């Protein structure tokens with residue numbers, strides 16, 4: 001599997017480290033009344049879908065950028081790659 | 092149809108014309124007392140123990156493909172009970188005890204072979220950790236032996252002892268661990284369950300649940316609607332996909348794990364050997380193939396095949412600990428979709444939907460758990476209370492902070 005890095009082009013998967021579902025970008029507010037429930041869901045529960053999956057990859061052996069990769073978990077086809085900091089600042 | 096040495100002899104003389112299929116090909120009935128979703132090792136074992144020990148016989152197992160096509164037929168067949176934590180150790184020991192009697196129980200040759208599982212250690216810190224684990228095992232009444240480098244060398248002279256970076260200092264040995272013929276486990280449970288009246292329904296995919304007033308009523312399948320009082324789901328890598336139909340979100344990610352087998356060789360490796368400094372473990376099948384594997388590919392995957400970086404990584408690990416492996420020719424490699432939980436330990440529990448029960452999160456190590464998993468899941472389904480040895484495998488352990496994290500990795504499924 002190769003990941004099309006937005007700047008560096010196609011890079012081998014082994015240059016990257018995988019973290020998991022990009023829902024990790026949306027950290028709940030720990031001061032809210034329902035924080036325990038929200039934090040539990042955030043830390044432990046995942047959609048784990050079969051098909052398109054938005055996920056976080058870190059380009060450790062490259063430019064050390066965090067990427068949000070939209071990938072099909074059955075075919076490994078990658079349909080979209082974005083910088084995680086840009087995704088996060090849009091929200 | 093009973094199996095015995097006498098029967099094999101007789102069939103040998105009669106041209107093997109007297110054998111019958113191992114289980115009935117059942118068609119779905121309208122209603123069952125208990126439905127099991129998933130005809131892997133865990134689902135079949137659950138159905139068998141329900142029928143045998145809980146007096147329930149109106150049971151069906153629904154399998155979307157064929158019995159034995161999932162992880163039960165893809166794993167590297169290792170059984171052991173060398174766990175550290177209280178939540179795990181008694182459960183895996185129960186499993187090992189059930190393995191020890193499985194062939195008589197099922198009247199089926201599952202080729203249980205207690206050839207020993209040896210975990211090598213390569214540093215002082217690792218030695219201390221293994222000693223601690225060995226002591227914990229012994230305190231739970233499980234066998235564990237500590238071997239020094241000389242004893243390991245006697246057992247496995249072919250390992251790479253002179254590696255300057257990762258010298259072998261010794262090993263933790265569980266002699267009662269070993270291997271079991273994986274397909275035979277699925278077939279043996281299916282046959283024994285079927286003989287007790289359980290319907291085993293293949294090519295029947297569960298596509299939805301009918302939940303009314305918080306209580307599950309039926310499943311929608313590729314072969315129509317089937318009603319049930321209680322439903323147990325044991326679908327391994329597909330856990331999230333199936334439970335989504337009942338709006339149950341799980342602390343699980345699906346990952347692919349690969350395995351490899353070489354051409355058949357003469358007897359060479361005495362038991363199961365795991366490399367403590369790389370991701371590699373190996374054993375030899377009864378046919379002579381060296382069966383080995385290593386790490387997960389590491390990213391969410393529902394593809395039952397892996398990628399090349401892990402092939403390279405596993406082979407490097409193998410060459411590093413057992414250089415002569417390089418002379419063997421690789422015959423096959425394959426992958427299976429495993430249900431990695433957030434703390435690396437399983438879940439066997441009721442759900443927020445009445446009548447719906449879940450069994451999953453087996454990670455890369457659920458084959459060894461098959462008998463105990465079936466035993467305790469049957470208990471839960473029949474009595475609606477957790478079996479004492481599985482009382483820690485609850486959904487609420489995550490919110491409560493009571494994780495059973497053998498590796499101490501935290502909620503990163505790909506690192507367990």
Ligand SMILES: Cc1cc2nc3c(=O)[nH]c(=O)nc-3n(C[C@H](O)[C@H](O)[C@H](O)COP(=O)(O)OP(=O)(O)OC[C@H]3O[C@@H](n4cnc5c(N)ncnc54)[C@H](O)[C@@H]3O)c2cc1C
Nearest residue numbers: 129131132133155161162163166167169297427457458459
């Ligand atoms: C390469 C590899 C090596 C492994 N090595 C070991 C090992 O050495 N030791 C060990 O202890 N464990 C090992 N494991 C893990 C072990 O194989 C699994 O944890 C265990 O087999 C899972 O339980 P099961 O047998 O019930 O799963 P499966 O056999 O996968 O059964 C689940 C079944 O559910 C069915 N299903 C899915 N969705 C549906 C649906 N919608 N409707 C109906 N049916 C459905 C599937 O078709 C499948 O047959 C390994 C796994 C892999 C992939």
